[in-house]
Amino acid sequence: MTLDDFRADNISNLFIVGTFAKKVTVLHQQTRALNLIHQLVEGGYLDKANTRIAIVGAGFTGLTAAAGILRKAPNCDLTIFERRDTLMPLQQGSDARWLHPRIYDWPDHGSESKSAMLPLMNWTAGRASDVAVQLSTAWRKLVAERKTDSKLRLFCNTRHLKVVVDEATKKAEKIEWVGEKREAANGATDSNASPEGSGEFEPFDVVLLCVGFGLEDEATQSYWRNETLAQPSLTPGRQMVLISGAGDGAIVDLLRARISNFRQDRILSEVFSDDTLTKELVELKAKYNGEEHTNLFFELDELLQAPELNTKFLDAINELRRRLRRDSGAILNTRSDSISKIFKDFEKRVSFQNAVLLFMLYKAGGFIPTCECYRDVQKRYNIPDELVIVRHGTKREALVSQILADHGSEQVRNALGDISKQSGDRIGWQGGYFGFPGKWEQRSELDGDELRRSWRKEYLPDATQIACATLCSAVAGSIRKRFPSTEFRLTFHRSMLLYEEPLLQQCCEYVMKDQVSSGTAGRTFTASSASIGLAYRLEKVIRTKQNVSHSELYDLMDKLSLNEAARAMRGSVRHLACLPILQSPDSYVGDSRVAGILYIDSDNPDAHFDDEFLKLVAAMLEDFGQMVSRSVGDLSEVRNVPLTTRQLNPSNKKADEIDFSGVFDLCSAIDPPIVDAAMQINLDETSFKNAG
Numbered sequence: 190m191t192l193d194d195f196r197a198d199n200i201s202n203l204f205i206v207g208t209f210a211k212k213v214t215v216l217h218q219q220t221r222a223l224n225l226i227h228q229l230v231e232g233g234y235l236d237k238a239n240t241r242i243a244i245v246g247a248g249f250t251g252l253t254a255a256a257g258i259l260r261k262a263p264n265c266d267l268t269i270f271e272r273r274d275t276l277m278p279l280q281q282g283s284d285a286r287w288l289h290p291r292i293y294d295w296p297d298h299g300s301e302s303k304s305a306m307l308p309l310m311n312w313t314a315g316r317a318s319d320v321a322v323q324l325s326t327a328w329r330k331l332v333a334e335r336k337t338d339s340k341l342r343l344f345c346n347t348r349h350l351k352v353v354v355d356e357a358t359k360k361a362e363k364i365e366w367v368g369e370k371r372e373a374a375n376g377a378t379d380s381n382a383s384p385e386g387s388g389e390f391e392p393f394d395v396v397l398l399c400v401g402f403g404l405e406d407e408a409t410q411s412y413w414r415n416e417t418l419a420q421p422s423l424t425p426g427r428q429m430v431l432i433s434g435a436g437d438g439a440i441v442d443l444l445r446a447r448i449s450n451f452r453q454d455r456i457l458s459e460v461f462s463d464d465t466l467t468k469e470l471v472e473l474k475a476k477y478n479g480e481e482h483t484n485l486f487f488e489l490d491e492l493l494q495a496p497e498l499n500t501k502f503l504d505a506i507n508e509l510r511r512r513l514r515r516d517s518g519a520i521l522n523t524r525s526d527s528i529s530k531i532f533k534d535f536e537k538r539v540s541f542q543n544a545v546l547l548f549m550l551y552k553a554g555g556f557i558p559t560c561e562c563y564r565d566v567q568k569r570y571n572i573p574d575e576l577v578i579v580r581h582g583t584k585r586e587a588l589v590s591q592i593l594a595d596h597g598s599e600q601v602r603n604a605l606g607d608i609s610k611q612s613g614d615r616i617g618w619q620g621g622y623f624g625f626p627g628k629w630e631q632r633s634e635l636d637g638d639e640l641r642r643s644w645r646k647e648y649l650p651d652a653t654q655i656a657c658a659t660l661c662s663a664v665a666g667s668i669r670k671r672f673p674s675t676e677f678r679l680t681f682h683r684s685m686l687l688y689e690e691p692l693l694q695q696c697c698e699y700v701m702k703d704q705v706s707s708g709t710a711g712r713t714f715t716a717s718s719a720s721i722g723l724a725y726r727l728e729k730v731i732r733t734k735q736n737v738s739h740s741e742l743y744d745l746m747d748k749l750s751l752n753e754a755a756r757a758m759r760g761s762v763r764h765l766a767c768l769p770i771l772q773s774p775d776s777y778v779g780d781s782r783v784a785g786i787l788y789i790d791s792d793n794p795d796a797h798f799d800d801e802f803l804k805l806v807a808a809m810l811e812d813f814g815q816m817v818s819r820s821v822g823d824l825s826e827v828r829n830v831p832l833t834t835r836q837l838n839p840s841n842k843k844a845d846e847i848d849f850s851g852v853f854d855l856c857s858a859i860d861p862p863i864v865d866a867a868m869q870i871n872l873d874e875t876s877f878k879n880a881g
């Protein structure tokens with residue numbers, strides 16, 4: 190991914206975030222926004238103090254890009270323009286719509302995870318209005334943390350906004366606008382500002398268009414407005430709902446109109462109760478999204494005929510049939526003259542799970558398909574306007590041509606060039622990148638505990654933290670009993686592939702004698718560094734030898750840690766042990782068999798965690814690993830959620846050439862605990878019960 194994924198071909202300092210992309214979810218858009226900031230920072234575009242940046246649009250994307258700038262280029266001047274009255278105006282107060290960061294990946298591994306797992310402006314699944322509240326809070330905090338005199342301005346209700354392009358330099362030179370100045374942190378009105386705003390005209394160095402996808406033209410109501418379609422009818426008789434369109438928005442509304450107690454966050458777990466069926470669907474989805482041309486309707490129909498799955502799929506369809514509302518009927522109006530053609534015409538625009546649910550609803554007799562003009566259908570069935578829902582998509586090009594002065598749609602197409610093919614939605618930044626200001630190479634200049642603590646912190650689910658803290662407290666109790674006079678410190682790290690980078694993440698605060706540290710949970714280390722990295726690569730229990738001198742230990746740590754030791758180990762440590770939990774040798778998740786590592790250290794030069802004690806700890810770890818891999822029983826929505834697809838042909842990584850034999854024991858008498866499964870330790874909330 191490069192800046193050209195975002196840059197308008199013929200306007201060198203104008204960048205567009207996702208407006209013409211195929212994947213339109215909030216998470217894809219936020220990922221694009223952070224990718225763009227990463228590219229701009231690394232490309233040197235934001236190096237100079239007071240570089241003037243304009244962001245047009247204060248939806249999820251605009252605010253995420255702005256958050257990236259506050260963190261990475263705090264000395265730039267930033268101005269945000271929003272056409273409507275508030276930040277994230279589409280989703281504020283939108284209580285009928287539900288957002289999940291990954292539901293559109295269902296039934297893949299990781300689609301259950303409720304967290305967006307973003308380093309900035311992170312959120313968890315909820316009603317759209319709740320997600321807007323989460324992001325408003327995150328944004329407010331970032332603004333409050335700012336320690337710089339550079340400008341941060343927000344204008345709302347921009348009734349006029351034009352980007353003026355200099356045709357000679359091919360640059361967006363200036364922006365003219367009329368809008369109201371607001372508090373940047375929350376969009377509150379500035380008591381000194383005139384409600385009419387004033388006409389302004391200013392130069393900018395970099396312009397980011399974060400204008401989203403626009404509103405649906407003919408829609409009776411925008412998708413994000415509250416309505417009562419999913420609620421039982423209060424009027425007598427059966428109402429007929431007409432839904433026109435064949436995208437995700439139309440299908441979601443069809444499901445809401447026809448299935449009783451429909452909740453987008455529950456329907457998949459309620460209907461799919463069988464693992465074998467879900468596994469078949471994973472394969473079908475890969476085909477649906479792959480290059481091979483498939484008509485999902487025929488594929489699903491074939492699945493329905495397959496002897497071993499027939500009853501399971503029928504059960505799921507019957508479950509949907511039982512749930513059909515008796516107070517409403519529905520007509521689905523599309524351009525296709527047959528149901529199988531609707532599926533053909535999806536052209537992968539419709540998410541897999543909505544396509545599967547549409548197939549099942551059809552089989553359950555949940556709607557009548559038609560390709561007649563929807564106005565004629567409305568007349569014939571005498572359907573009132575409020576029960577006609579039109580989801581014909583939005584006019585994306587118009588959004589951009591409104592903004593570019595002197596650019597009609599033809600010129601906009603020329604100016605944008607290939608941008609309509611843009612993607613940029615696969616994470617391109619390094620882990621920890623958004624924890625510190627400046628370029629990646631500047632991380633070596635970081636100093637001070639504050640920065641170290643915040644550097645490389647990534648999302649850590651609460652449930653994982655509690656479970657690991659409980660494990661560590663239990664081990665701490667055993668140490669206290671067995672070695673009453675030894676000062677010690679311990680914690681647990683889980684291994685994970687994040688953005689395809691193998692990391693070890695500290696999963697709870699350090700448990701110490703009589704106290705607990707604060708602010709270290711969530712930190713991540715490259716899996717190649719320090720003693721935990723050695724245990725990770727060797728897949729063995731390691732322990733410092735007795736009587737190892739301070740200098741021998743620290744010389745080795747220097748070599749092992751690639752200058753990152755200071756982040757992993759305090760200078761006073763004299764004895765340490767690392768105990769990994771291993772996954773099955775045949776099939777494991779990640780870069781090594783290690784699922785997690787318990788780390789114990791002590792400042793006491795005479796401390797020595799002997800074999801007998803480490804065997805006890807290994808047994809505790811094994812039980813912990815088994816408990817996590819078998820999930821956790823009936824804990825409502827807490828489950829161990831896989832985030833990474835398992836490797837089918839794991840490659841065994843060898844430890845590097847560093848000679849550690851003078852310092853570490855490989856503890857050959859202690860077998861590392863093994864969990865007989867491929868798994869990642871990721872206890873988190875999820876309402877999906879069977880996916881994966």
Ligand SMILES: Cc1cc2nc3c(=O)[nH]c(=O)nc-3n(C[C@H](O)[C@H](O)[C@H](O)COP(=O)(O)OP(=O)(O)OC[C@H]3O[C@@H](n4cnc5c(N)ncnc54)[C@H](O)[C@@H]3O)c2cc1C
Binds near residue numbers: 279400412
């Ligand atoms: C029918 C429909 C259904 C969808 N369903 C889902 C879903 O279920 N899940 C999901 O993740 N995504 C869904 N999306 C996509 C979703 O809209 C986006 O993921 C999300 O809104 C992206 O945020 P954004 O900031 O890019 O765009 P937006 O939320 O649209 O924000 C853009 C902002 O720019 C402002 N703006 C536009 N033009 C100007 C201008 N000229 N001057 C100043 N400000 C301007 C707008 O007022 C707006 O606040 C759906 C989209 C549609 C159309």
